Amino acid sequence: NKLINERSEALRHEQHLRSELTQLIVHDLKSPLTVLLSGMNLLGKESLGSLTETQKRLITNLEKSGSNILNMINDLLDVERLEAGALRLQTSLTDTAVLLQKQVEEIKILASTNKQTLTFSHDRNLPQIRVDKGLVTRVFANLLSNALKFTPESGIVSVHLSRQGKQMIVEIADSGPGVPLNERERIFEKFAQVKGSERRGAGLGLTFCKMVTEAHEGSLTIGESSLGGALFRLTLPIVEEVVLTEQVTSSESGYTDWQFDTPQPNA
Known part of the structure; x- marks a missing residue:
């Protein structure tokens, strides 16, 4: 028992040191990166001073790459906090249809660039649910980015939001290579690499998504979609139900049966 206690204490100490080191590295990376992004924003x-079209495209690509790095840094920091139980949820009643719709609209430019079709629909009269809006927004963004990343040019990504009993269900299906059955649990591990598939580096994005979902007492699983690729299925519990009375008409409150197809660029 003494040996077990000593090893447990040593492991806790090691985890604490690792967490402190991670936060130190993240802080040292995040500060200069924020300055770089601010500078590129001013240039853009x-x-x-005025820029040529080539310079504008270069600045845009640099900003996107910088933002991706910043997102990965935030994921790393939050995964460490979630593992340590130090990240507390700041929940509020949220219209998930509007939240998800906004993320789809923000990523539609990327889909259009790759000549991909992106569709979104949701059931009528969905209730608001209590979630951490900031964290869930990042989960939606990560899952959508992941789907587009592994969907080939001219491929399809389909997003659907529905209710089943006391659960809100988000399903994101793609026409990419999918994930082999024996790799579907491992893909949520930190820095997991899927063997024998084009869907290789998972980094921390999917780890972050799963941990945030489980912190909300929900679940995140992966299966095979009818499009031939992967189907990510996220569930969130409906604990406190508030039905929206006007979920249909205005662009601010979303659409009851809304579908979006990305415009295809002219050949």
């Missing part, structure tokens, strides 16, 4: 707005 031509606040420091």
Whole structure:
């Protein structure tokens, strides 16, 4: 028993040191990266002088790459906090249809660039549910980015939001290579690499998504979609139900049966 206690204490100490080191590295990376992104934003707005079209495209690509790195840094920090039980949820009643719709709209440019079709629909009269809006927004963004990343040019990504009993269900299906059955649990592990598939590096994005979902007492699983690729299925519990009375008409409150197809660029 003494040996077990000593090893347990040593393991806890090691985890604490690792967490502190991670936070130190993240802070040292995040600060200069924020300065770089701010500078690129100023350049992109031509606040420091006019740019050629080539320069504008370059600045846009640099900003996107910088934002992706910043997102990965945030994921790393939050995964460490979730593992340590130090990340507390800041929940509020949220219209998940509007939240998900906004994320689809934000990523539609990327889909259009790759000539991909992106569709979104949801059931009528969905209730608001209590979630951490900021974290769930990032989960939606990560899952959508992941789907587009592994969907080939001219492929399809389909997003659907529905209710089943006391659960809100988000399903994101793609026409990519999918994930082999024996790798579907491992893909949620930190820095997992899927063997024998084009869907290789998972990094921390899917780990973050699963941990946030489980912190909400929900679940995140992966299966095979009818499109031939992967189907990510996220469930969130409906604990406190508030039905929206006007979920249909205005663009601010979303659409009851809304579908979006990305416009295809001219050949």
